[in-house]
Amino acid sequence: MSNPLRQVTLDELKSRTSVKWRQYEEDVLPVWVAEMDVLLAEPVARAITDAVRRGDTGYPSGTAYAEALAEFATARWGWTPAVERTAIVPDVMLGVVEMFRLVSDRDAPVVVNSPVYPPFYQFVESLGRQVVEAPLTDARLDFGTLRQAYERAGRGAVHLLCNPQNPTGTVHTADELREVARLAREHGIRVVADEIHAPLTTGGFVPYLSVADDGLSLMSASKAWNLAGLKAALAIAGPAAADDLARLPEEVGHGPSHLGVLAHTAAFSQSADWLDALLEGLQENRRLLADLLAEHLPAVRYAPGAGTYLAWLDCRELGLGDSPAKTFLRQGRVALNCGVPFGTGGAGFVRMNLATSPEIITEAVHRMAKAWNEASL
Incomplete structure (x- = not known):
């Protein structure tokens, strides 16, 4: 079975009316709320x-x-x-x-x-x-x-x-x-x-x-x-x-x-076969994210978890304060979850949704790196 995370294009996703795709302006890349960018299992x-x-x-x-x-x-x-x-x-x-x-x-x-x-x-x-x-x-x-x-x-x-x-x-x-x-x-x-x-x-x-x-x-x-x-x-x-x-x-x-x-x-x-294909795709996305961060944002610490499709990114060494998600949104036009509402231990972190295509993950990290570089000037 093909990877469910590779079946929907960004243009198709933008036609969706759920909160993930309607909360922010159209030029913002949303990798925040726990919605997956997939078609339903048949x-x-x-x-x-x-x-x-x-x-x-x-x-x-x-x-x-x-x-x-x-x-x-x-x-x-x-x-x-x-x-x-x-x-x-x-x-x-x-x-x-x-x-x-x-x-x-x-x-x-x-x-x-x-x-x-x-x-x-x-x-x-x-x-x-x-x-x-x-x-x-x-x-x-x-x-x-x-x-x-x-x-x-x-x-x-x-x-x-x-x-x-x-x-x-x-x-x-x-x-x-x-x-x-x-x-x-x-x-x-x-x-x-x-x-x-x-x-x-x-x-x-x-x-x-x-x-x-x-x-x-x-x-x-x-x-x-x-x-x-x-x-x-x-x-x-x-x-x-x-x-x-x-x-x-x-x-x-x-x-x-x-x-x-x-x-x-x-x-x-x-729908177990569909889930298995999804899990394989998520593993690929975890590896991709780790490689992208190592190349473009090496100060961000990421320890892939064995569950969920969420990445918990430690951005404290970037010097962007308690809410780095604000900088990533304002200057990078990428939406992530701010860590502060997650309680003690969340300041300086962002949560990223990996249940999307490799292309969107790649673009999100590029935007994050651009935002950090601009904020550091």
Whole structure:
């Protein structure tokens, strides 16, 4: 199967109306928000168009989505989530909010490992809860820091774990996840894992629920098959958390899109070959980015992660301050995510989306180098 990242031209991408291609002026090259520059996998596109042709646009029903994920997880990760311990939710972050409500008091603090996906802060704060940071060390979990964060948060708090980690691309190991589970039990903390990037891993992925029977996980085909506009996700409970998930209000299941459920089901059940081709393309893009940075911006430090399609670039040695993304946008006309909203450890960094063509990555680095050279004059 051909590389999905080489199938759409820049002119074709500019005709899209999603936020990635409409947030900035037309001359800005967008390599920021987590949308992929791909066409849909054929089975996914067929599932949607067939449903539209039938007029099958009502409410979601059944367990086909959970069954498809279970088969995929068994084949990829050697772990089989129990279909009866799943529930459909509108999307991962809204599902996270619902899990918080199930396992903690309304004012319980939430521990996060910064730098981390900015909506972790936004959703927690919108609930009126306190965020307690446990920053990563060299992009990995720091258990001394995590223990201190648990102690500050107190018993009854929640740990919102990002696995794989966004923005660093770190894929937590089984031993690391076991230690999270052990510390959480010791301190009376419940763990909710955002595992939306799980299919986008190389070298193995360990689901949190494979090592912790009292955890809750949110999974989705959204990131791996570019389905953000087709809302649907799954909440999954470990055996000891089944009673928690059983208390999920029935109306939460009214939020997901029926077309979304059909699309996500087709992704997990029929589109593994497309995903494999994508993963190969992402590996090529990681190598390309490393080579381009070494040639044009050697002061930028980049350690390719084993998960996600995101590159976390340390630009602190460029002398562009806490928000180098502003310089890259203003003088290079390339849009990247500023690291500051990712929390402690994000200042001086940018996040780059590698789920695009090699030509766009090349142009983005050239523009970044031009912007830095102009800023240095």
